[in-house]
Amino acid sequence: MAPTEQAQAAPDSLDEVVGSIHNTVLVAWGDFVDHLPFLGLGLLILLLTWGTAWLGQRAAALLVGQRARASLRRLIERLLALGIWGLGLLLVAVVIFPGLSPTKALGGLGLLSVAVGFAFRDTFENFFAGMLMLWKYPFESGDFIQSGEIFGRVEEINIRMTLLRKVSGELLLVPNSKLFQNPTEVLTDRPMRRITVMTGVAYGEDLAQALGVIETAVTACETIIQGQPVQIFARGFGDSSMDIEVTWWCDSTPLGVRRSRSEIVVAVKAALDAAGIEIPFPYRTLTFAEPLPLIGESTAATSASDDSR
Template sequence: MIQDDTAAESAAERGAELSGGLDPVQLLTDTLTGMAAGFIERLPQIGLAILVLIITAIVSGLIGRAAGAGLEKARLRPALVTLFKNLTGIFVWVAGIAIAIVIVFPSVTPGQMVAALGLGSLAVGFAFKDVFENFLAGILILFRKEMRIGDFIECEDVLGKVESVTIRETHIRQPDGQLVIVPNAMLFTNPVWVRTDRKTRRAELVVGVDYDASLPAAADALNKALESCESISKSEGTEVKCIAFGGSSIDFKLLWWAGSSNKDQRASFDEVAFAVKRELDAADIGIPFPQVTLSQREPMALDTPDNLRKIEEG
């Protein structure tokens, strides 16, 4: 508690009286009387400080509504609008409380308050480092245009649809329906794959054909399969390329573009797989399964009596 010069003199007088052997009850009575007198003397200042706080509350509400209306016209995200409204209110309240403290305690200077706020903010910053890190990351994420509500993203081991973005955390709904609450710092400091940034996304399928099949005929059948699929974006184009001579097949890679959502990707893959099988069957081209061929350096005669006896004996 900060005391003015009068209070300091009263304390000195009480100390002198105590050293002279004053009765403790009388000392307590004098102390309470002095405090009551000091409180009564400060009543006008306290009343003015309360009035300042009431005005601060009114001004904070008016400025918050005005700032919110202006930011909504700028088509910012709702969470970002709420953030700016809260920050505006905090600044107004800090100014109002500082004025009220100066009114009640005239000996307090603005420099002392700034120093106290600096030390306090430093201590709070060390104590809540992770909270402030997520807070700042949330502000920066809210300014991003590339990651919107409803986008399907992948970050580290998290994969799902963005349901909401706040100033501290992001809610992501996984394909299996589970909700994952991710700290914003994780999304800001790690690579994020936004799979629905565009309306379409490329898909691929590797198909193997028999070694005795005609490669041009196989490529024509695979191209025909892609052309027959309605889920494929015709404007993006398709590709069918031979990529490898496998252990039991010649492999082709099919590339096409379909809707970027997971649902559209699954539906398109399913349609392409059915079309590929249908066209290859129509062209009498087989899709082989893995096979193993065994060879021997020297031919083995199986019709000699010794070999027949060994076979019978097992």
């Protein structure tokens, strides 16, 4: 092809590309304008869905009543909101895409849910664990729980994770599956808790008298739960003392336990001291392969050696 013909073909090709792009944009804009009523209707459905979900949550709270557990009320409200939003989004998809039938939308949603389930398996595991915890688990916001090394006060139970406030002040986020799959102690399930400390008296002391002195001291403490038994038992023969087990009931919160334990230890120590009963500490006896000279004997031997010189 001659250079002049090539120069003429280039503008023609450029004009064709520009014209094609222009036509495509015009067609897309025309389709968008034609589809605006459907988009507006979809937006209206979203607003109605939001309002219905809000009203549904309020109605569920009234129907369930205040006597139900707080976690159960939250679960019912969230499930109702999820159901309403699911139906609303399905209706929006059908309206915006007229060729999409509800059957096709549900089928596509099923395939999508399978793919998402494999991709976000841990997230869904925590989600379902959170639902079960909100439904039947015995701890609520404000309870102290312990699961392995996890310890703290429950601040909020969400669908995916539980928020714990550690006694040192830090906020701890725990996946629900971890609490659901592992043994969890609810320390404040009851308002009182039984505590045990160990003490001991010397072998030369009257053990029966010591038990009575300790029981009197513990019973007089303010932090014990009145009406619950105070149990004082001789535990066994220790290395340096007769071991004694002191058991009582107190407030179940960690602060209540620490305060009560401190009061009991101080009271028992003071009572045994006042009664003249020895609280022993370990004695250690050292033996040597050869006898060691006493200080007096060593000084006398040194003086005699100096005099002989």
